[in-house]
Amino acid sequence: MSRVETVIAARKAAGSGALVGYLPVGFPDLQTSIDAAVALVENGVDIIELGLPYSDPVMDGPVIQRATQAALADGFKLGHGFDAVAAISARVDAPILVMTYWNPVLQYGVDRFADDLLAAGGAGLITPDLVADEAAGWLAASDRTGLDRVFLAAPSSTDARLRQSVEKSRGFVYAVSTMGITGARADVDQAARALVARLRTAGSTSACVGVGISTGDQVREVLGYADGAIVGSALVSALADGGVQAVARAAAALAAGTVATGPASE
Amino acid sequence: MLRDELGPYFGEFGGRFVPESLIAALDELDTAYTTAKTDPMFQAELAQLHATYTGRPSIITEVPRFAEHAGGARVILKREDLNHTGSHKINNVLGQALLARRLGKTRLIAETGAGQHGVATATAAALFGMSCVVYMGEVDTERQALNVARMRLLGAEVVPVKTGSRTLKDAINDALRDWVANVADTHYLLGTVAGPHPFPVMVRDFHKIIGEEARRQVLDLTGRLPDAVTACVGGGSNAMGIFHAFLDDPDVALYGYEAAGEGHLTEKHAATITRGRPGVLHGARSYMLQDEDGQTIESHSISAGLDYPGVGPEHAWLNDIGRASYLPITDDEAMQALRLLSRTEGIIPAIESAHALAGTMKLGMELGPEAVILVNLSGRGDKDMETAGAYFELFDAEAAK
Numbered sequence: 001m002s003r004v005e006t007v008i009a010a011r012k013a014a015g016s017g018a019l020v021g022y023l024p025v026g027f028p029d030l031q032t033s034i035d036a037a038v039a040l041v042e043n044g045v046d047i048i049e050l051g052l053p054y055s056d057p058v059m060d061g062p063v064i065q066r067a068t069q070a071a072l073a074d075g076f077k078l079g080h081g082f083d084a085v086a087a088i089s090a091r092v093d094a095p096i097l098v099m100t101y102w103n104p105v106l107q108y109g110v111d112r113f114a115d116d117l118l119a120a121g122g123a124g125l126i127t128p129d130l131v132a133d134e135a136a137g138w139l140a141a142s143d144r145t146g147l148d149r150v151f152l153a154a155p156s157s158t159d160a161r162l163r164q165s166v167e168k169s170r171g172f173v174y175a176v177s178t179m180g181i182t183g184a185r186a187d188v189d190q191a192a193r194a195l196v197a198r199l200r201t202a203g204s205t206s207a208c209v210g211v212g213i214s215t216g217d218q219v220r221e222v223l224g225y226a227d228g229a230i231v232g233s234a235l236v237s238a239l240a241d242g243g244v245q246a247v248a249r250a251a252a253a254l255a256a257g258t259v260a261t262g263p264a265s266e
Numbered sequence: 267m268l269r270d271e272l273g274p275y276f277g278e279f280g281g282r283f284v285p286e287s288l289i290a291a292l293d294e295l296d297t298a299y300t301t302a303k304t305d306p307m308f309q310a311e312l313a314q315l316h317a318t319y320t321g322r323p324s325i326i327t328e329v330p331r332f333a334e335h336a337g338g339a340r341v342i343l344k345r346e347d348l349n350h351t352g353s354h355k356i357n358n359v360l361g362q363a364l365l366a367r368r369l370g371k372t373r374l375i376a377e378t379g380a381g382q383h384g385v386a387t388a389t390a391a392a393l394f395g396m397s398c399v400v401y402m403g404e405v406d407t408e409r410q411a412l413n414v415a416r417m418r419l420l421g422a423e424v425v426p427v428k429t430g431s432r433t434l435k436d437a438i439n440d441a442l443r444d445w446v447a448n449v450a451d452t453h454y455l456l457g458t459v460a461g462p463h464p465f466p467v468m469v470r471d472f473h474k475i476i477g478e479e480a481r482r483q484v485l486d487l488t489g490r491l492p493d494a495v496t497a498c499v500g501g502g503s504n505a506m507g508i509f510h511a512f513l514d515d516p517d518v519a520l521y522g523y524e525a526a527g528e529g530h531l532t533e534k535h536a537a538t539i540t541r542g543r544p545g546v547l548h549g550a551r552s553y554m555l556q557d558e559d560g561q562t563i564e565s566h567s568i569s570a571g572l573d574y575p576g577v578g579p580e581h582a583w584l585n586d587i588g589r590a591s592y593l594p595i596t597d598d599e600a601m602q603a604l605r606l607l608s609r610t611e612g613i614i615p616a617i618e619s620a621h622a623l624a625g626t627m628k629l630g631m632e633l634g635p636e637a638v639i640l641v642n643l644s645g646r647g648d649k650d651m652e653t654a655g656a657y658f659e660l661f662d663a664e665a666a667k
């Protein structure tokens with residue numbers, strides 16, 4: 001089992017599931033983004049999803065767009081991503097998955113990217129605009145290095161495509177809760193529950209739900225049927241509004257949803 | 267045969283680099299399109315619209331007074347500017363709108379740069395009784411204000427996009443985000459031969475009528491094929507449309523003219539093939555303008571329709587196999603050609619199309635008076651009067667106030 005799978009399995013064995021927290025590198029500045037990621041872990045986040053700012057983030061809503069644009073305007077370079085992974089893993093044990101659109105990896109060189117990520121202590125990649133069908137180079141590089149590769153599964157995916165996402169993913173499958181882009185939502189879609197059920201049928205033992213989750217109650221609800229809950233925009237908003245202290249509080253509030261409280265909500 | 271390429275890849279270009287959420291919609295579209303292609307009912311419907319709504323076939327016009335400035339070569343314009351709504355864009359829009367209707371979609375969304383594609387989409391939405399949202403970079407809503415008004419008059423909602431470079435590339439990002447969220451009832455009517463499969467192939471096929479008509483028309487007029495076919499290249503739809511019928515005519519040279527803005531060696535240009543390198547943008551692998559980290563670089567052109575840091579994957583492939591050549595034309599070269607065609611022939615071209623005219627002037631001087639050059643005049647210049655008026659100081663100081 002990979003480190004990410006091990007963490008998820010341990011949280012499940014304890015009667016709950018994993019909390020995955022997203023923050024972009026370089027927002028509001030490199031050092032603060034590192035401190036904020038460390039604060040996530042210190043406040044109950046199990047797995048870090050570290051986003052690399054990209055000029056054309058088509059999966060992201062306004063909150064993450066604003067943060068990553070600010071990071072780019074402030075001079076974010078890909079090298080900072082590896083620096084951040086190394087700096088965070090020197091301070092906390094949680095596995096770090098890097099979330100990146102595909103072109104930066106392609107330009108850096110898929111094999112070189114994999115090698116440098118591994119050397120920095122990273123656990124793998126989440127690739128929002130790379131489907132397994134187009135991923136031959138990354139499948140080979142991740143097999144060679146043992147890095148995790150998280151592909152997406154959507155409510156609109158056919159059963160055959162869900163099976164493919166499950167088979168090709170390592171670490172977990174990213175179940176997109178709703179047809180839409182990142183951003184907090186009052187209701188995490190019923191579609192998420194149905195999607196996770198379909199992923200189970202497709203053989204998944206490690207499915208995390210993301211997009212729209214912003215409260216501890218939603219985390220608890222999701223962990224009632226999924227193996228992990230992924231939170232992004234809510235953390236980025238907290239960091240934008242109140243700095244590291246605020247993001248630490250937000251993480252703690254979300255982590256309250258991972259505390260096993262007897263029987264799951266089902 | 268080069269004409270038989272069906273995607274999803276053109277050599278190493280093309281493909282589908284999109285969020286998983288969109289794959290089902292792309293598959294649905296691909297299936298519907300593949301069926302429609304050989305469905306006589308669909309083809310008849312489209313042909314009927316071309317004949318009774320768009321005004322096809324568009325004519326060709328030989329322009330001898332302009333040609334004096336192009337080395338004396340015979341220059342023949344394919345008049346896509348005379349189509350309803352003023353450019354080639356309507357060919358693709360009507361095809362896709364018919365498909366959207368077949369798929370039961372009730373809402374059309376589109377990106378637009380110059381506004382011509384947005385106007386064409388708003389037009390089709392009005393014609394078919396669909397709702398319509400057009401994403402347009404804020405910079406473009408300012409420089410193409412007339413087209414914003416046209417779209418609104420046609421009943422479309424125009425959303426000014428304020429992120430990134432606030433031009434066409436960012437409008438596409440927002441349209442993709444809208445599509446992910448609303449794919450059940452919405453068709454994304456992409457306006458050029460870029461994007462994920464099946465868009466590059468499908469959009470090309472809806473435009474290939476340009477070259478098919480022009481090839482016959484030039485044969486009828488001159489008794490032979492042209493020596494060269496020229497077009498401007500933004501995303502590349504009008505160029506693919508006129509190139510396609512000639513791809514397997516080895517004696518016909520194909521030239522695409524990219525926007526070089528202030529010069530392709532400056533930092534202010536949109537010369538994607540000339541200055542870019544392969545990468546992934548907006549769902550496909552192709553040439554693009556990017557920095558060493560793979561971040562998209564903002565493009566610059568006086569022409570909103572060419573102000574795009576990417577290009578369709580089929581052009582990337584035609585470039586790499588040497589079948590077509592892509593050359594840069596500056597803002598000023600294009601504007602001079604715009605004024606020249608206006609004054610010598612009484613035809614005011616779109617600034618986009620003026621890039622093809624400027625390229626043709628240089629090409630004609632190289633090829634000489636024996637040559638026949640077919641130019642795709644992709645659109646008319648009405649939308650550009652604000653820009654041209656400022657460029658050539660055509661407005662009276664008093665009236666400008």
Ligand SMILES: Cc1ncc(COP(=O)(O)O)c(C=O)c1O
Nearest residue numbers: 382500501502503504571618645
């Ligand atoms: C008249 C005209 N020509 C050309 C273009 C560029 O698009 P393409 O390269 O897809 O033909 C546009 C786009 O707005 C246009 O309006």
